[in-house]
Amino acid sequence: MGHLLATWFLVLSLWSFTTRGHQQNAPRVYLSFKELQQSNTARHYNLLQNTTDYRILLMDEDHDRMYVGTKDYIVSLDLHNINREPLLIHWSVSQQRRDECILSGKDENGECANFICLIEPWNRTHLYVCGTGAYHPVCTYINRGRKAEDYIFHLEPGKVESGKGKCSYDPKSSSVSSLINGELYAGVYLDFMGTDAAIFRTMGHQTAMRTDQYNSRWLHDPAFIQAQLIPDSGEKNDDKLYFFFREKSIDSGSSAIHSRIGRICLNDDGGHCCLVNKWSTFLKARLICSVPGPDGIETHFDELQDIFIQQTQDIKNPIIYAAFTASGSVFKGSAVCVYSMTDIRTVFNGPFAHKEGPNYQWMPYAKKIPYPRPGTCPGGTFTPSMKSTKDYPDEVINFMRNHPTMYNVIYPVHKRPLVVRTNVDYEFTTITVDQVDAADGRYEVLFLGTDRGTVQKVIVLPKDDMETEELMLEEVEVFKMPTRLRTMKISSKRQQLYVGSALGITQVTLHRCDVYGEACADCCLARDPYCAWDGNACSRYLASSKRRSRRQDVRHGNPIRQCRGYNSNANRKTVETEQYGVEGSSTFLECLPKSPQASIKWVLQRLGSDRKKEIKVDERIVRTGQGLLLRALQMADGGTYQCTATENNFKHVLARVHLRVLNNNTVNAVLSQGGLSPGVANLHVGSPATSRSPNPGYKDLLQLLSQPEMGLINQYCEDYWQRPTHIQKENLNKQLKPKPIREQKKPRSRRNFHTSILQQT
16 A cells, blocks of 8 residues: 555656646657758768667867767767768777687677777877777777878777776676876776676876775666766865766665766875775765655656766856656656756765664764765865875775765755656657857757657746746657667757767757748747747847847747737738538548647637637547547538637637538438439449449548539549549548548548649649
């Protein structure tokens, strides 16, 4: 009973959260891969040499190059155009090494190759690269030249060295790295079996260093996400390297996953006795991304997937964006949480986690903390007299080994996610963020990659009382087939997004303003900070532009105010049609809004009346996202139906349908008396007719007719059916065959299908 109640509270908290403004909006614009290609705003690169696992490992905007690692290849791509003169290095393993890998039981194609896992800048002319080496990690140097126009890209001969501690053996094991002052810091698995995970330092002049081996309190089956140097103060000795990862809980019997942020001092020399050549400043804390619910119950998104660190003017205080997914079977979902370095440092300066008592539960350490405080860097702001961690007292070293975890957890800003997705068929896998200057302020635009190969473009706008409004501006398919997006990098300078997956690399422009519509109102309602109405079209907004005609309102999206001086309804044409239905049958009135955020209202003006009445949904009238379905038509249903869309208090009439309902008895009498030509009157729905008896299927046929003259329809159907082409007959049968609305992903208009055919003839 308690478990069911807890599950109910989880669902209730999610519902409560989403109804407060974090609605799971549909994208305003959805582009398939084909449509994206036709828009000329995307390029795709693939080696076409049976290679996979493309990962963007380094963006070098100074050289205008992007370096990609994949199976047996290192690729240098032009940031302006990834298809322009790509530079390749084929770096495979020897046949002997491949055979040894296969004999050890590994897969020939998926594991026994050289999967590139690390590309770091070594100096102005060289890169340092590492690969799995068919379960024998190796590293070397690449000469890339001094300037991009040199087009130099080759391995330095004779400089291959061991990659142990720099790159994992298993290409499926996640690893991260950061090369700082000639020293390589890496989160890797150090052994063939993939059981010894470590944060490792190698190369350079300092002592090789690692986390405590096989100590689950330090690391417990981690998956490393990212490593980032973030200064703590103006004192260089305080500099710390932060690692983001997820790991299994160490509590016995628990299958929970915890997302972590760990840190070490760059000048850590290790300790003595139990921590020789091991970090003596390593600490970690838990990152929480959850939806607060009633009675303090939280719905957790436990599994950290990706991190994006947004630099600010203060290099000590970047903004950290994190993408999470939910673990467990209660629900499937993803979320984005934002963290501040102030909150992170507060937790690291707080109490340490400690287990004690009869139930051996986690508690804050209540006894005296040894000096210097564990985790403090030597020679820094608080320990100016200590030159090395080797000078730390034994009690500090022993405390560090047994208490690497902070008791308090790190909550996101406002203690709630920025974006939430639940009950969807996809998960977030990667994230990047762009800062955009618009007419009414600066906005953060989130680009969220999914495991189905799409990128969602999202902005979150502030509202009153700490509430926010999420808008999904667009969702685009960036690969031909659904695939999990692995890495994503952004170039604000070039206004380009670069996405990597097993299928290749795709380069996508950050904005496609023209897809929102041709009117000023469409452009304003889109609320895309990249776009503005320029007096003629929706186009790229540039903050430096001096043109007075630029109209943009991201915060409110109010076309009534912004499009003053322009016809806000220009080019927003109202579709006006005639449509026929048969009494007792069904008909579908189509109305397609431009935006899923628009609310639709239907009103009916009956024949001979001046009054308009709003249509209410009941068992006979069904509203769908594409229009209105009227079942069991009555003669009183005839009249003019008007469909109006309202978004941000802006109203526009999308469609007017003049519906005429034909009397059932009259239609049957016409059919039985041969009112229609024999070629049509004997037609069965779906196949050529053989019977001359009246067919009840004509109710479904006649509901589609919208021509004002019955004789014109009869004559056309007779002429069309008597044509000798069998393909034409088959096509007509397919169009006549009724389909349930729910089976159609995008129901087409049920206005008379003859309308389009007659127009073609």
